[in-house]
Amino acid sequence: MSQWLEDVIAHAEQPASNELAATWLAEQRNSSLKKLKEQKWPTRRTEAWANTSLVSVESRNAKPTPANITSWDKPAIPGLDSIDIYFVGGQLKTDLSTFTLPEGLSIYTLQDEKAEAVAASRFAQIKPERHIFGLINDAIANSGVVIDVAENAIIDTPIRLIHLANDGVENHSRVLVNVAKHAKVTIIEHGVGEEDSVNTSMSEFDVADNATLYHYRFALFTQKALHVGGCHFQVGASSYINSTIVAFGSDLSKLNIDVNYTGEHSNVDINAMYLLAEGEAFDLQSTIEHAVPNGTSNEKVHGIIGDRARANFGGRIHIHRDAQKTLAQLNNRNLLLSRRALINTKPELEIYADDVRCAHGATIAEIDDESLYYLLTRGIPRSQALIMLNFGFIQELINDIEIDPIRAWLTDMLSTRFKSMEVS
């Protein structure tokens, strides 16, 4: 058992923590708390945690009561015009009432009774129950928003949810997004932290028929900022989801992605990249449930692992018996920059339908000699050519990003990080 989990459960059981919650939320919390109490704290023998240790979190004292932090950094994405919402130290810091939102877009706090119509049937229902940190977040998340995009609403301005972890605090924030039929929205989850902290940010997305979601998750947690988060998607018919994940690593950083198809002819693209330096660790687990026919998924995961860093990737594609004509692709490519760098990769294909096309694979990349030769014949110094080619591996995925300022910002930030990894 873990001291931290005991504290979390004790906190969730205090009457005070529920008094603050809206009725719909209080009910969901109680239900998740019950399930949480039935779960065992994972050990290295628990399959989902076999390669990621919880030592850094299990013996600490939990601080689930939000900290009242008054000043914080604002991570900018230059040139990006977005609706920014801050979560700092477990508190929602942005006064939602100050926004003039475009028509068709509503944003509620997690405590708002008005969110009930959207949230009561979705909160904690899209996210699979097996994630223990998901249940923890259900039970204690205080800061969060419910975003509702009405039918046919095309929201051009991205909504950016910024999760910040400061020294010693915990940040349990929660996002629920409903994208109704024929609607379109862009959601950016931007998490940053390096100081000692615990972060569980969970997000759930219900993407209805003919709707479009562009999603970004930046898990830029490093050093002592512990992070176990999740992005969980439910996809209706003829809809499209495009998700870009960017992660660094810390003493503990893990992200679960779940996609569940409920309607046919939908298409999901996931591009994930991780750049791990020094002794950083990052764990990405994705599960794609092709439960209905005619779905398409394409997941590309590219990682660069330097020094003593460790990456763990599990990509499961589950094609149910009825899911004929599924087209599923999953590719994990890794570049190891040092002998001590480590990757565990496990693409898993489980197919129960017979008329499907699937491709999956994992590779440990090496520099392509012919490409290197080409760059050298143009006079580019060898050291620089190697940087260009190695980073090209990540740049490939950055180039797919739709929003120019995000592309430019990531190119800049990731290439700077990469160059510092090369020399160390």
Add this chain to the structure above:
Amino acid sequence: MVNMLSIKNLHAGIEEKNILKGLDLTINPGEVHAIMGPNGAGKSTLGYVLSGRDGYEVTEGEATLNGQDLLDMEIEERAVAGLFLAFQYPVEIPGVSNMVFMKESVNAARIARGQEEYTAGEFLKLAKEACKQVQLPLDFLKRGVNEGFSGGEKKRNEIMQMILLQPSICFLDETDSGLDVDALKTVADGVNSQRSPERSFVVVTHYQRLLDYIKPDFVHILADGKIIKSGDASLALKIENEGYGFLGLNYVEEKA
């Protein structure tokens, strides 16, 4: 006067296989030399050996560029010294933008010459001009190097690099193959625009057609790893009409 490129008795090969077997070639500033010859004769190999590609070993002979020992230099040093190789099959490098790639190439040469590097803005202007000159749409600058380019587009991209790099000797390996009639003219115009008394060209081709546009000063036949005949532009015409038969090449036997 120092020869621009001087190759003497060059023997080279890959692993155990000898490919170049005593090749001599001298090129002076401003000259255009065409090299023709049957498939597998060693034409591309000559380009690789001159550029210093890994795996190609020189067993005998010498090559100098402006009096400097070429074979002793690193690949990137040869480029900076003024050697440019347009590839028969340019490689695709997804993830490295064509623009960044060309800017880094040009700036590498500038740094070596002690010149200021171009800023992104300055280079963009030059690149756009070069791109127009080879008639590639401007979005080709943003794409990955040769990524998804058609055969002909790759060749034009090679010529664009040549225009930007301003090398002193250009080795063009079958830059004309895979080009449609208009593209052939575009590429030839691109090459002709770069002709100058200080710059020389080696044009490897199978077709006389290209030489109608790029008038060579000399034509050489490379067969079985050697230059077996040299002449003026009329030699190319003769080959176009008669094939290599008159040189007795159909009967060349592998010597032990």
